[in-house]
Amino acid sequence: MGWIPCSGNPDGKKKRKSKMKKMEVQESMGDHTKPIPGKLKRNSSTNSIDPSKNGNSDHIAAQTFTFRELATATRNFRTECLLGEGGFGRVYKGRLDSTNQVVAIKQLDRDGLQGNREFLVEVLMLSLLHHPNLVNLIGYCADGDQRLLVYEYMPLGSLEDHLYDVSLGKKRLDWNTRMKIAAGAAKGLEYLHDKANPPVIYRDLKCSNILLGEGYHPKLSDFGLAKLGPVGENTHVSTRVMGTYGYCAPEYAMTGQLTLKSDVYSFGIVLLEIITGRKAIDNSKAAGEQNLVAWAKPLFKDRRKFSQMADPMLQGQYPPRGLYQALAVAAMCVQEQANMRPVIADVVTALTYLASQRYDPNSHSLQSPRLAPPTPTSKRGR
Incomplete structure (x- = not known):
């Protein structure tokens, strides 16, 4: 859930500052947004985030805690x-x-990588954006130099916890659950x-940032x-390269x-991890298999x-056609050329269909009369 520069070299430690600077917030979220003084609320300007686009104009400001x-609440942050x-x-x-x-409750390390700017961006973003596939921010604390974020509790932990180093006796993710998680994560990104x-560019999509609630319901955290995306005639946002090594799009x-x-590229990496059970970067693998995309491309x-x-870990219990379709979606998402990748809405269509195809390992059949939608194609723009 932490982050490092995409180059793989973490920034040096930064000194904490007691005040959040206006210019820092503008750089982090995008030049066309402004920090909101006092209580968090939706700005009425056309350049602020407007959640009403999907029919939800209600907004509840995050609570403040001491x-x-x-x-x-944490019994003095006991181990x-x-x-x-x-x-x-x-x-x-x-x-x-x-x-x-x-x-x-997330307590930010006062000497860690995530500073005041990222703290404020997260509070602003999650106070203004609401969707069933985004984690719900309940409130925050900014007492003195303490920075804490309070979220809804996700009882099943992260997707990463269920894909790698799964302890004995822990339930393995079956094919149906994997497609449900992939489709839900894609819907959060589509929002x-x-x-x-x-639009908002998430910029840190990875398995450890996909949290799971009851019934393996996924939420982005x-x-x-996150940064506000390009508007008007702009085609991109220029920013320092941040994210997690192995998930960053090559052009970025x-x-x-x-x-x-x-x-979309980062999502393709996550989808590959869900399908293959391999990590984006795994130094324990042989030289040619350490990078997931490099390993997968010849097989595609x-x-x-x-x-x-x-x-x-699936032990062969998956629908061959569903596997082919899911891999086809992943392959398009990790295309090296950005304009060859599909838009996330098409990815959602394909994965929602795959998630609806209930695979029964006992009968080795799919129970659904629905016809498959066309495989998503690349679309220019965005």
Whole structure:
């Protein structure tokens, strides 16, 4: 859930500042947005994020919490409440006294990589954007130099937890669940790209940032690196290259020019991970197999080798046609040329169909009378 520059070399530690600078927020979210003073609320200007584009104009501002309230919720940040940690700091499970609600509390490391700018961007983004496939921000704390974020608790952890190093006795992800997660994550990305106004580029899509609720319902989390996308005649947003090594689109890593198609590439990597059970970058593999895309590209060219790409943990229990279609979508998303990648709406169409095809390992058949939609094609723009 932490982040590093795409080059793989993390920035040096930055000193914390007690005040959030206006120019920092503008650079991080995009030049055409402004920080909102005081209580967070939707700006009425046409350049602010407008969630009403998808029919939801209601907006609930994030709550503010004192550090004492959150310390109490986590029993003084006890080790047994720790859910995980990364470059940003630590995440604890807690219970709010005021509502008796179970929550996840992220305490940002005061000497870590995620600073004031990313903290404020995440608060602003998740206060303004609401969708069933985006994690819900309940509130935040900015007492002194303490920076904490309070989210809804996602009981099944991250997608990464269920794909790699799965402990004995833990349920393995079956084919149906994998397609459900992929389709849901794509819908969250579609909301950011097509429903938010202006569009939002997520910029840090990876398995550890896809959290799972009851029934393996997926939600995108960690919006500290998100940026407002290009508007008007602009084709891209120029920014310093940030993200996670192995997930960055090649054109973004090389030029710093960020587009919505940069997110589509990252999604393709995630989809490949879901299908293959391999990590985006795995240094424990042989030299030619450490980079997931480099390993997959030769196999994409021969349909007879598609079965070699299925996660061994599936134990052969997957629909061959569904595997081919899912790999075809992933292959298009990770095209080196951005304009050859599909838009996320077409990816959602394809994966929603695949998720609707319930595979029964006992009968080795698909139960659905629906006809398959056309495979998404690349579309220029965005």
